[in-house]
Amino acid sequence: MKILVCISNVPDTTSKITFTNNNASFNENGIQFIINPYDEIALAKAIGLAANGNGKVTVLNVGEVSTEPTIRKALACGADEAVRIDAAPRDAWFVANQIADYVRTNPYDLILTGRESIDYNGAQVQSYVAELLSLPSVAIAKKLDITDNEATIEREIEGGKEVLTVNLPVVVGTAEGVAEPKIPNVRGIMDARKKPLNVIPPIEVTQLSKITSFESPVPRGTVNLIDKEQVNQLVELLHSEAKVI
Amino acid sequence: MSVLVYIENIEGTFKKSGFEAVSYAKTIAGLLGEEVNALSIGAVPPAELEKLAQYGADKVIKIENDQLKQFINQAYAQLIANVAKSTGAKTIILSNTFNGKGLAPRIAVKLDAVLCDGAINIPAIAGDVWTIKKSVFSSKAIATEELKAAVKVIALTPNSVETKEAPVPAQIETFQSELLSNDLATTIQEIVRATDKVSLPDATIVVSAGRGMKGPENWRIIEELADVLGAATACSKPVSDAGWRPHAEHVGQTGLAVSPNLYIAIGISGAIQHLAGVSSSKTIVVINKDPDAPFFKVADYGIVGDAFEIVPKLTEAIKAFKN
Numbered sequence: 410m411k412i413l414v415c416i417s418n419v420p421d422t423t424s425k426i427t428f429t430n431n432n433a434s435f436n437e438n439g440i441q442f443i444i445n446p447y448d449e450i451a452l453a454k455a456i457g458l459a460a461n462g463n464g465k466v467t468v469l470n471v472g473e474v475s476t477e478p479t480i481r482k483a484l485a486c487g488a489d490e491a492v493r494i495d496a497a498p499r500d501a502w503f504v505a506n507q508i509a510d511y512v513r514t515n516p517y518d519l520i521l522t523g524r525e526s527i528d529y530n531g532a533q534v535q536s537y538v539a540e541l542l543s544l545p546s547v548a549i550a551k552k553l554d555i556t557d558n559e560a561t562i563e564r565e566i567e568g569g570k571e572v573l574t575v576n577l578p579v580v581v582g583t584a585e586g587v588a589e590p591k592i593p594n595v596r597g598i599m600d601a602r603k604k605p606l607n608v609i610p611p612i613e614v615t616q617l618s619k620i621t622s623f624e625s626p627v628p629r630g631t632v633n634l635i636d637k638e639q640v641n642q643l644v645e646l647l648h649s650e651a652k653v654i
Numbered sequence: 655m656s657v658l659v660y661i662e663n664i665e666g667t668f669k670k671s672g673f674e675a676v677s678y679a680k681t682i683a684g685l686l687g688e689e690v691n692a693l694s695i696g697a698v699p700p701a702e703l704e705k706l707a708q709y710g711a712d713k714v715i716k717i718e719n720d721q722l723k724q725f726i727n728q729a730y731a732q733l734i735a736n737v738a739k740s741t742g743a744k745t746i747i748l749s750n751t752f753n754g755k756g757l758a759p760r761i762a763v764k765l766d767a768v769l770c771d772g773a774i775n776i777p778a779i780a781g782d783v784w785t786i787k788k789s790v791f792s793s794k795a796i797a798t799e800e801l802k803a804a805v806k807v808i809a810l811t812p813n814s815v816e817t818k819e820a821p822v823p824a825q826i827e828t829f830q831s832e833l834l835s836n837d838l839a840t841t842i843q844e845i846v847r848a849t850d851k852v853s854l855p856d857a858t859i860v861v862s863a864g865r866g867m868k869g870p871e872n873w874r875i876i877e878e879l880a881d882v883l884g885a886a887t888a889c890s891k892p893v894s895d896a897g898w899r900p901h902a903e904h905v906g907q908t909g910l911a912v913s914p915n916l917y918i919a920i921g922i923s924g925a926i927q928h929l930a931g932v933s934s935s936k937t938i939v940v941i942n943k944d945p946d947a948p949f950f951k952v953a954d955y956g957i958v959g960d961a962f963e964i965v966p967k968l969t970e971a972i973k974a975f976k977n
């Protein structure tokens with residue numbers, strides 16, 4: 410089974426998010442970049458599935474050369490090879506077109522992404538890729554099992570869950586529950602250096618949208634602390650001041 | 655021309671987020687001088703369909719296709735795109751729900767449209783170029799985005815605009831559309847819904863608890879508080895990791911992002927990854943025994959003290975208030 414795992418290079422979850430260039434760009438100064446946490450889940454699942462059969466795991470990133478440490482980390486976790494499409498990931502539409510174009514000439518049985526990237530939180534790439542390739546997809550999967558040529562997927566729905574089956578190939582965005590992220594060991598890190606990382610040029614994609622500026626959310630005023638003996642007062646404030654009950 | 659809004663139903667009923675989407679579509683249609691067509695797919699009773707007219711849907715279009723018993727994103731996207739084409743809609747609106755996320759990019763591809771996922775406001779319209787806001791970096795920032803293609807798909811974040819009644823006479827039409835077998839590649843095996851519980855993504859009040867609760871056996875008081883408030887329950891990541899609560903309740907950067915009107919955090923420290931998923935809640939109440947817990951810095955109201963003592967008192971006070 411050939412599995413493609415799409416990984417995004419994102420700011421570490423503890424990062425303070427600030428902007429430069431007149432609030433037009435994200436300030437990368439001092440930011441530590443990591444594999445998007447959901448993509449780590451996809452990667453762990455792919456490695457597990459490949460270990461059971463004679464599978465092969467390719468990780469793919471659309472990014473500039475600066476993302477290579479993140480890609481090497483994915484190789485250290487146990488992916489077999491990597492592909493980097495050499496372009497700044499302008500937006501989800503751009504990224505998805507690069508991935509779809511690559512898959513058209515390099516077919517896979519299973520294409521995994523994370524449920525969303527924690528920087529732009531679109532949860533778009535997976536469904537774009539699926540639609541561009543006319544493949545079935547699940548945007549947010551909580552469980553994934555493969556038997557022969559069939560995937561059984563549990564996905565979250567409003568107020569519950571749904572279990573579905575679908576023949577491969579399929580595109581799946583993974584969430585918590587699909588697998589436990591893997592931490593690379595020393596051996597993995599050594600091996601990663603020797604694994605192939607192919608760099609390929611991007612295709613051209615028409616730009617349909619553009620982020621023109623960022624702002625920070627309006628900070629809340631200082632907290633109104635209520636005496637623990639006066640919970641009635643809280644209820645009163647929630648009613649008359651906050652108007653939420 | 656018209657604005658097309660797709661309204662998702664859950665077993666034949668619409669949810670608040672659906673009515674928000676209709677109100678949103680109505681406002682945008684007003685700016686454009688267009689009408690609103692609301693599309694419903696699946697078996698929904700006429701009385702429920704008529705509710706869409708209450709919020710200003712000039713026409714309700716329904717599709718009841720025998721091939722389609724359940725939600726399949728490929729098939730639904732095809733139907734929505736077919737309706738958009740046949741009604742000449744250049745603006746397609748839907749809710750950014752679990753299903754909506756799987757649909758919106760597909761519809762955009764089919765219509766050569768630009769997509770704004772997770773929109774939080776009414777766009778500013780200047781000809782074909784629209785300017786709109788969405789939340790990014792796990793609610794740590796808001797981006798202003800320009801949408802440039804002639805056709806736009808907007809997935810609206812639930813609970814970010816108000817529902818507005820704007821009644822028009824109900825006019826219901828049926829739309830016939832065939833599906834190709836390729837669109838029906840997935841088979842739904844099972845659907846499990848906890849019907850007695852308020853669903854978390856849709857909840858206007860969320861009662862959430864963390865490791866401060868010490869163990870799963872102590873969740874009774876959390877559930878009782880949620881019950882009196884008609885709230886959904888949620889938890890921090892370590893709580894679901896430990897199996898005290900189901901994963902579906904985990905909120906935060908790596909869990910569900912929620913933005914209810916009221917978020918009550920009990921025994922949760924307020925780590926940055928937790929806040930990422932809840933900080934866009936309208937009002938935040940924190941109950942924590944540690945006065946230095948970081949959560950107090952982003953709270954509107956707080957009580958410093960022992961949850962085991964305060965939560966039952968709060969439940970009683972709300973009960974008394976409601977009577």
Ligand SMILES: Cc1cc2nc3c(=O)[nH]c(=O)nc-3n(C[C@H](O)[C@H](O)[C@H](O)COP(=O)(O)OP(=O)(O)OC[C@H]3O[C@@H](n4cnc5c(N)ncnc54)[C@H](O)[C@@H]3O)c2cc1C
Pocket residue numbers: 422446863864865866867889890891892893904905906907908909920921922923924925926927928931941942943944947959960961962
């Ligand atoms: C990559 C990554 C992603 C993460 N994603 C998430 C995420 O999505 N969501 C998430 O929640 N976390 C996430 N975390 C974990 C996060 O960093 C925190 O560890 C976690 O949120 C802490 O959970 P907690 O507040 O329940 O527990 P703790 O930090 O242990 O806090 C417990 C709190 O309870 C209080 N307390 C104790 N006893 C009582 C009592 N009797 N009454 C009142 N208060 C009491 C304490 O004062 C303390 O503030 C992530 C971490 C990483 C590294």
Ligand SMILES: Nc1ncnc2c1ncn2[C@@H]1O[C@H](COP(=O)(O)O)[C@@H](O)[C@H]1O
Pocket residue numbers: 415416417418445447448469470471472498501504521522523524525526527529530531532533534535
């Ligand atoms: N630059 C990228 N390169 C490869 N995969 C990506 C990239 N950006 C996003 N993805 C994948 O698409 C998923 C969803 O991303 P998004 O649509 O940005 O929320 C992520 O979890 C990744 O698996």
